[in-house]
Amino acid sequence: MNEKEEREKALERYFIPVDGKYYETTREVYEVYYQMDRRERYLEERDLKKGIINFGDIDNDDYSAEEIISDKDTDIEEEVINKILIKTVLEAIMTLDEEEKWLIQELFFYGKSEVVLSQETGVARTTLQSKKYKAFEKIKKIMKI
Structure with a gap:
């Protein structure tokens, strides 16, 4: 070079x-x-x-x-129905009083058991269970199930 x-x-x-x-x-x-x-x-x-x-x-x-x-098993109709049901349930939960909302949130959204919640709050498990069933009844009534 x-x-x-x-x-x-x-x-x-x-x-x-x-x-x-x-x-x-x-x-x-x-x-x-x-x-x-x-x-x-x-x-x-x-x-x-x-x-x-x-x-x-x-x-x-x-x-x-x-x-x-x-994903051939996806059923659009089923997905739409599930989304509508979820929306309806959430709207029904919003009509509950604050204590009932809190109870549903702790048990179902945070996944706590009635026993754990009872220990954390000092409220008897049977009392929590009774309040949970009352909240369910209100939700069913609102949803007309």
Whole structure:
């Protein structure tokens, strides 16, 4: 190599994009990165021509595309009914007095047993059980069950 080529080679700098910013790297890393990038674009173009869907593009925050497609047992009607029932039950709970709301919350939302709740509050377990059944009756009446 002559002196001019050596100076030009010393001035060559290579950059690759990472998270929207460009970072300087070696020539080897630069070449491998762009080979992989080109390969990925080639595969995407090939799939597009063949009509193959890239499931990575249809993922959402709640469920991946694979989960949506593989879940053949999903019954939309049943899901809607369950959501309506949950909404109705929550609305019925909101009509209870504060003590009843608190009891339902502790037992069913926080998963505490009547025994544990009795120990924490000093209220007899049978009293808590009685109050729970009264709250249930109010909820049933509101829901007209």
